[in-house]
Amino acid sequence: MSNVDASPRNNACPVGQLPVSGQRAPDGCPVSARAADFDPFTDAYQQDPPEYLRWAREQEPIFFSPQLGYWVVTRYDSIKAIFRDNITFSPSIALEKITPTSDEANAVLASYGYAMNRTLVNEDEPAHMPRRRMLMDPFTPEALKHHEPMVRKLAREYVSRFIDDGRADLVDQMLWEIPLTVALHFLGVPEEDMDTLRKYSIAHTVNTWGRPQPEEQVEVAHAVGNFWQFAGKVLDKMRQDPSGDGWMFYGIRKQKENPEIVTDSYLHSMMMAGIVAAHETTANATANAMKLLLSHPDVWREIGEDPSLIPNAVEECLRHNGSIAAWRRLVTADTQVDGVDLPAGARLLIVTSSANHDERHFTDADLFDIRRDNSVDHLTFGYGSHQCMGKNLARMEMQIFVEEFARRLPHMRLAQQTFSYVPNTSFRGPEHLWVEWDPNANPERKDAGRRASTMPIRVGEPSRHAITRQVIVDSVTPVAEGIVRLRLVAPDGKAMPRWTPGSHIDIDCGTPDLSRQYSLCGDPAETNVLEIAVLREDQGRGGSTWVHTQVKAGDRLTMRGPRNHFRLDEDAGKIVFVAGGIGITPISAMARRARSLGIDYQLHYSGRRRSTMALLDDLAALHGDRLHVYAGDERHNDLAALLRTPESGTRIYACGPAKMLRALEICSAHWPDDALRTEHFVATKGQLDPAKEHAFEVELKDSGLVVKVRADQTMLAALRAANVDVQSDCEEGLCGSCEVRVLAGEVDHRDVVLTRAERDANNKVMTCCSRALGGRLVLEL
Template identity: 75%
Template sequence: MTASTAAAPASVPTGGCPFAHGAAPAPSAPNGCPVSHAAAAFDPFSDGYQQDPPEYVRWAREQEPVFYSPLLGYWVVTRYEDIKAIFRDNLTFSPSIALEKITPTGPEANAVLASYGFALNRTLVNEDEPAHMPRRRALMEPFTPEHLKHHEPLVRQLAREYVDRFIDDGRADLVDQMLWEVPLTVALHFLGVPEEDMDTLRQYSIAHTVNTWGRPKPEEQVAVAHAVGNFWQYAGQVLDKMRANPDAPGWMQYGIRMQKQLPEVVTDSYLHSMMMAGIVAAHETTANATANAMKLLLQHPSAWREICEDPGLIPNAVEECLRHNGSVAAWRRLATKDVSVGGIAIPAGSKLLIVTSSANHDERHFADADLFDIRRDNASDHLTFGYGSHQCMGKNLARMEMQVFLEEFTRRLPHMRLAEQQFSYVPNTSFRGPEHLWVEWDPTANPERRDPGARDGERAPVRIGEPTGHALTRPVVVERAEPVAEGILRLRLVAADGGTLPRWSPGAHIDVECGDTGLSRQYSLCGDPDDARAFEIAVLLEAESRGGSAWMHAHAREGARLRIRGPRNHFRLDEGAQGLVLVAGGIGITPISAMARRAQALGIPYELHYCGRRRSTMAMVDALRALHGERLHLHVGDEGGRLDLAELLRVPTPGTQVYACGPTRLLDALAARAAHWPEDSLRVEHFASTLGTLDPSQEHGFEAELKDSGLTIAVRPDQTLLQALRAANIDVQSDCEEGLCGSCEVAVVDGEIDHRDRVLTRAEREANRKMMSCCSRACGQKIVLQL
């Protein structure tokens, strides 16, 4: 365990056990490590956790990211990278307990379940290998985008009909009057289940959730058991009806047909369990997710107004809602062997509660993580759908439904607002959504009273899958534009609505769209990361401009409106470094200046070397000198002040990192001079690259096996891996497509990679665990990817 939160220092190591073992007696975890006071008090059934799980475990995320809960008997994991690593390794971290009752029931309730023949077995959620992937592959086809798009008309029709019922009332409980019943109806249609007994099914679904993830009181357990038993028997009866008509549409009928082809893979008991689990999975999570999203959007009126005015923002708004306040708060795993998580030794047989909602608020992965930002460029990195081989198969059905619901509400009730109310949740560790969501509006202001066509207006088909980052921009206004050196224009950009902008860290950049030219250019942020009002960039007018820098110098004047993407950071400063050598060449001073400012604020020893041909071409010299004094070293070429790299890097300094940005010649020279330094001491950012250029005559084709998707795709000699993935409808983000930005990174499971990017460090390339799909290729005939 890490140090107790009661008197934790500002920075707590995440490895080992700095807890004072000789201090006052404390309960111990199974590995013998003392349990801190905060860990001992952790209660996921408390109102604090139910109302806001990420906030409830903030202390853990920041100070004690892996801890043992004596109350639950589980290890609790709270950080993004730790949880993602657990999802990746489903052999060490078995999903077998995912549907196990977190609160054991008494003998009377167990007898009730037995009387109904309740025998919920393995499903796609809680099944181990080697059984899981063959079943997943066998049952996956109905979840592909090609098949899911056929359900969109039904979702739109239902959404319109249900809004019709209350649109003239001026007040509605969206949960009771729409958000439970519509996803349930869609789920039943998708599964091929009859629509009768909807109210009963709703109660069954709640009972199943409480039975598995909740803490029913002893006097409630028997009633819950009866409901679950009835649910089990109902699922079996429906399955029998389906067997009589296996050619009917529906996922369960598809499973019945697959059973004839693969009887050893798709068994009777498996179909019965999936029948019951599928109703819950396809219905309840989507209902809760949409309720959470509506609550969140109406609590942020500016975001609600923006998606009402621009429906193109809805797909990414859905992702940000799923990240910020998703319907899945946590999952569970079982350690099958002794293992270390976040530096903490966890014994074999231990149970883990992995709090995905906390991971979604981890500042290490999501900049300004608590900010609700519908333009967040990495919102779809959230872990609400899980990750890896057990990622939710129905994720794109849920996305599609949520998009349609938001389109319906924003078009027909843009003036909707939250009513005064107290929000309550069914107490459980994992699935959450408000039991009621009251909203109000003025019916006389309904758009369709002025325009009857507003109800049935044609809408473009929703995007099924992750939204593309290229379609997502943020409007900003140039507050100040001033020349700061020969050919260099410094711009201060503020939010178009006068609000705050996302926080960023040194090394981050934004992409600026150059009007209607179709061009987009990346610029490093060079202002103060603590200034939430503005982004500052410096633009060099390139002598051989491809159009971007020339457009910026001609059009980026005070008051001009621009559209940007980001910020994102693939050149992140290691704030744990013992010392820093910062080297900038020309306009490369932009990210390096922000790093120097941060190093000064943190008290990290640093020296800043700034190189330029002429002093007149070097930006921000006076400001840098005022801020950094003797730590700033100018190396001006025409003044005889060339930087002596051999001397600068002559003696490696333990714990010191070298960061550099500038022309390729400078960076290559630095790499040569730093070859005797410890591995990966040098980290660089390049200006430009030709690595995205492909010469088919010099390439060979190869296969890419997508481990999580169960697909194998062919990559032609004239095709990048990124292009092949997109052709197979696999969503991979990208930006520069020149091997510079790191946006298109994919995880490598097996196969040697021909790395051609300018992003990965030497150690990362040698580890061979990731690659840039826009430019890098397979050395051999096949690679295996974690996709």
Template identity: 70%
Template sequence: MPQTNAPASSGSCPIDHSALRAPNGCPISHQAAAFDPFEDGYQQDPPEYVRWSRAQEPVFYSPKLGYWVVTRYDDIKAIFRDNITFSPSIALEKITPTGEAANAVLASYGYAMNRTLVNEDEPAHMPRRRALMEPFTPAELAHHEPMVRKLTREYVDRFIDTGRADLVDEMLWEVPLTVALHFLGVPEEDMDLLRQYSIAHTVNTWGRPKPEEQVAVAHAVGNFWQLAGRILDKMREDPSGPGWMQYGLRKQRELPEVVTDSYLHSMMMAGIVAAHETTANASANAIKLLLQHPDVWREICEDPALIPNAVEECLRHNGSVAAWRRLVTRDTEVGGMSLAAGSKLLIVTSSANHDEHHFADADLFDIHRDNASDQLTFGYGSHQCMGKNLARMEMQIFLEELTSRLPHMRLAGQRFTYVPNTSFRGPEHLWVEWDPARNPERTDPTVLAPRDAVRIGEPTGGTTGRTLIVERVETAAQGVSRIRLVSPDGRALPRWSPGSHIDIECGHTGISRQYSLCGDPADTSAFEIAVLREPESRGGSAWIHASLRAGDKLKVRGPRNHFRLDETCRRAIFIAGGIGVTPVSAMARRAKELGVDYTFHYCGRSRASMAMIDELRALHGDRVRIHAADEGQRADLAQVLGAPDANTQIYACGPARMIEALEALCATWPEDSLRVEHFSSKLGTLDPSREQPFAVELKDSGLTLEVPPDQTLLATLRAANIDVQSDCEEGLCGSCEVRVLAGEIDHRDVVLTRGERDANNRMMACCSRAAKGGKIVLGL
């Protein structure tokens, strides 16, 4: 038989081959043979349980489960992208077949769970999804926020003065269930019974109930099925209510062939489970994780603006969906492994969320992570969870209320247990304790004042900021301040690469500005920037020079790098104009470390206005050339560059006039020889009177949207419930980059190089548009 990537270490297969029916299944490694998602190790920490797989055997066959298991990010996202080759049809199939007695019980209740949004194939799935999507959009979900806030406060009121609570039993189960029923339009009755039914449904579908338990589970599932039918029948008498199920009944009148009776009955039952169980578990996981990191808990207590991204990082690091399932419909390949049609896949999304190839320091719990929302807990593509933004809203509100009312809350001693199953996980109990005498609201009634509405949808870059302390501010040259920023608790700061910048929120001005990092990238104890006092400052540099002092606190985002040094280049020319020396100096330092052949040309009005001259001379010696205009040493850029050379890269940062001159001179050089850094741009300014509408097809999500002339592509995507990261929204930072599959782009950013634009395979959603109002196709 064909071999897997990782044969058994002993040279022999540890299982009975006669019982093996999977293609490619021999030899199977000892670790693959031992894999059992119902073991406590998987239940406690799925990513850790399959760490060996991510490192050694990212696609393996599990003889105990009868499934191929996939554990890496890129492989899993590719599976989500292709729901034709990888059918979702088995997503709700019982992972543990039940016996005749249990099946007879289900039949006696008329149980006939059919296709839902979760497990339906095309071409039926997308018409139904499109028909039923509107109530899940951010604009519609905003109507539910006051109810979620009021409900959360009422439940906290019940235990705020007790000093000890099981948050799962006393809040985190009932509030999401009530919200789910409200959203669906279901009467809030028999909540304890619905909780039992929901758990039974999870065990029946994704668990391994013992033979003696299967009959009891079947009775609960059958009763759940009949209850869902009765509720739906009552709704049919008057479908004018505000709930999603009533919305579905009204859509059924418009589209009877799309929204069918059997579909609505299945969705009623599945919706009650999906709309609350995953949120309840995700919330419990998040609070547990935050309290296990008291420094992070304190940070969000002190700065609630961090909560949206903290939610994303909690979903990434310890989400409520451990794994999902797919069926291979044709012979294909995943992660270098050949899979035959009919193979069943367990795709461990929680493992993907800890993949070092996609998330730097993936095991680190970092609420400032700028790609935390790349997490696959909600899935991806056309079957991504439609309720994701309802869950995000609830989790944000839970954390806002608990951090403001119980900032002194801590975990009580306990052992965490989980309902054994492959896919959904959250602690069955979450005991916390606190001193009621220290409750802030006892002395500060403003704690209970009305709050601003939470942002519904994926968080913006503004929610990833970390608070740093200004260690020192010193004059580096005429009009230039050099600033050293450190962590308040002395912890190491994120690693950064030459060319990186950080975003700084300039006090209470509402202004955010980007500044390149200088200094030594190997020094993780601090970030250093140099800021020029611009005569026509837009507010950032003026505020820094007038207001910033040692000891001040700053909100900082990043580092982020879209001006990278190609460390494989053979020769480099570094050109800095004025304050553009900051990113270029870090690049030149790295080039020296790598042994690259380089020269460094530093241009300025006068030596007195040029920062870092002595430092650069000490580090680079004769390789650095100072071009001070007042000494008659203006740089002859044509002479600096010389003849075009395919082995030379040019890195430049400085005034627009200098960059434009270099771009003209490099027109005859090999493509992308010149790489530049920008800090301002007006290319993306939207003028509705001159814009054209255009169509955008989202290949992975199965949607086609119209972008009007007065709206950016980014705004249109958000309104349609599509996640896209963003930060500056000026075409400067590159965080909203999306993949282009077809169509011509009118690029208006200053991030992409000439060659990258010509390749036409990516664009910035915040500013760029379809050329001439045409249609574009995106990998979203």
């Protein structure tokens, strides 16, 4: 890759006479006028990059910026694909100066012996991955846990310094110093003068991603040069006794074992880059998060009332208003992005903050929703082999800071102010964040215990089980023998979360340890209510009995979701719906939707007798002669006859007892492989018996890692232990949320999610329960 031209192309037009849009820039370059005007150093970009680039996401997802000399990429799928392919899209320019500096400034840097080399951020293969693997262990969730007490102690001490003042600049008085202290502790660097290191860090940011004016460049160069020498002196001192704690000491010891992989220049560059990366992004991210949370008082109040929301709130803050606005990549071979031809040597500014607001991936992307169930999909930490190694340290710190503020200063609010940012393309956070509150209303003045209480911190990506919502039971109505329908509404009377047919919610049945899933059975168009129907099963696990005996109108319940892993194919030519017993709940919503779309459908509903079959009157009124009822004391559904003749373009959706679903599988065996879609109540195939399992390896194609899965360990657990984010929900093979694409290797499928055709295709795996038939799987992770 060193043969690729990496020289700056500022103010150049690379697109010849092939117009990217119907307009030309003022200099004649065939790009749109808005592309010609793009300037990431303006205040509009600094204040809100996603809004500044909304036009591009919607109209021109990739465009050339003559001012910058870069192609700008704005959509989620394209940016994730660029991260995934680190060969075609080299990270080598990630730390290159985006603004060329003067000869005088360059001479100043040279006088300090400045020789910044490759780091984990901007290194190409094959050198990058061996170093990353060698240096990764201290970043795993298990290794990071021991930093938590120190972070908590610092947060408590810093808040105590200003809690009685009634006003504070959170950036100056806390959010810069603590992440810097934690970063130095993590690296093993002795704590030096905070103000000086902050100046160095800002100078490094401006030097790399900013546009310093000629008169500023020399001053910035001196600060960066001093930073370089500081890093070298600390590293030299560490080498005298490399037995200390911290990542740099760890790196020095690894250098002795593998000097050809961990070199002197590499350690020096990582020392300097690590100080910046380990604290500046966290400081900025927390400041952005607090600004966002306090701008939404209702959300801030909810977090104070329910701290379990904090982990996902942090992810949503990182998505909605993260501290990394963009990264850069160099095209190494002629390629295409979003239909635009890119030549080798083209430079890309991939605006991850814009991708995080892409409606194609995030529904209502501009909405700040701390219960969003795919917030963790954000690209703020990057993706693939160059994903931020320190992501879980940042998550830990942010969770602790938000919890400390929410517990001790729940009445805190934003002060009137104008927010300013250091102009640069990539790192962003307010320079100051003034907040205020009434000290007389501090909760700990009445309850001293609030000062020291804490909540458990999740080191790693949050589980969807942590995303809770309080709901009020509007009514409890019997709808059949042993079945009640619950109508749930929001405590404040506002709209409930949107949902689609096939969705379910989780309800805590008296305790979070007794959480059960119930399919939604109402009308998605009725926005202020969610409906579930619950069958009492006295031999069950206790959830339904609790609902029937304890829940009454006016009660407050804890809910998670909605989530949908049983989606309706709205493009189907015809649909056969089959429901058994309480399995009518998701099917009823699907049939309602098919009717509204004008899809040809039939609804076959079986039960022991009519008195035990829920929703019969409603279904008959809505579906007329499309509804076929099979009460056991009257007649039975002949599934073999129903499915005797396969129909092209027809889907079969079924939910009900396991016996019925097994019969459907047999009776539809001669249908197209993907015709039958089922929803199961329980799964048993995924249960792990270590005595009957074998260990295997999982190669992560996008990350360049190889993870070993023990015989007594699920694939999901092994991936999380290796610092790899994989979302999950049921962890029983029921829901499909932990699905990962398979590139090679044979899968031992143990889920009840995939269709027969999907299993035969062998290109998907549910990591919570399925395993490898052989010794290795290759996954797209």
